[in-house]
Amino acid sequence: MRGLFVANRGIISELLSSYEAKGGSRHSYEKQRELAGATPRRINLKRRRGAIERDLPALLTAVASSVRAGVDPLKAICDAEEYFPADSPFITEIKLFKQRISEGEDEFETIEGFFADDDHGDVELFKRCIILSRRHGSSLADPLHRIVKVVRQRQSFKRKTRAALAMHRMSAVGIALCAALIAVMQVVMNAKGVALAFQKPAGIALLSVGGALIASGVGWMLSMGREERL
Numbered sequence: 001m002r003g004l005f006v007a008n009r010g011i012i013s014e015l016l017s018s019y020e021a022k023g024g025s026r027h028s029y030e031k032q033r034e035l036a037g038a039t040p041r042r043i044n045l046k047r048r049r050g051a052i053e054r055d056l057p058a059l060l061t062a063v064a065s066s067v068r069a070g071v072d073p074l075k076a077i078c079d080a081e082e083y084f085p086a087d088s089p090f091i092t093e094i095k096l097f098k099q100r101i102s103e104g105e106d107e108f109e110t111i112e113g114f115f116a117d118d119d120h121g122d123v124e125l126f127k128r129c130i131i132l133s134r135r136h137g138s139s140l141a142d143p144l145h146r147i148v149k150v151v152r153q154r155q156s157f158k159r160k161t162r163a164a165l166a167m168h169r170m171s172a173v174g175i176a177l178c179a180a181l182i183a184v185m186q187v188v189m190n191a192k193g194v195a196l197a198f199q200k201p202a203g204i205a206l207l208s209v210g211g212a213l214i215a216s217g218v219g220w221m222l223s224m225g226r227e228e229r230l
Helices: 001-008 009-037 045-070 073-083 087-103 107-112 123-138 141-190 191-199 201-224
Strands: none
Touching: 001 009, 045 073, 045 087, 045 141, 073 087, 073 107, 073 123, 087 107, 107 123, 123 141, 141 191, 141 201, 191 201
């Protein structure tokens, strides 16, 4: 194990240095996006993230297939623009990518600038694969195909999780509606008893405690079923 770590120490150091360099160059990438009319921080970030997750498998598949056919990865990214709809964030990012390539910017800085201000884990994994491949001459097609498989499995898991959370919230709402229906039935069928309960301090206290317990339980169930950033 120690020998494996020593053998790959250079690659690990390059990964750490690339992450440190990324933080210093992010400000310049954001300026380029503002000049190009792309302001992801000013629009619905949840919608943008959903669009990235939707279109990322298409980019990975296109680049992996092109690399397997012998095309340079950077050219494959530049040529992948035609695979996306007009409202995809990949259109703007690929245009900026091609612009930096044509201006002669360092290829590693150009790769780091691809979705530099989104911090999407799958995009970062994609960029790390390209950087390691270009620095060490390793094959890129197989890792990209594996990333596509992982991304699709993760998206399937997210959809199933969201569906389960939606059912959980519907159950909480159903419990609240049943409690309200029971209260209405009690008022309709036993109005005198309910009125008598409200006339007694003990009845008011018990009804208040019961209502508070029901409200807190439904609120707790809804908070447990809240969608977090998966």
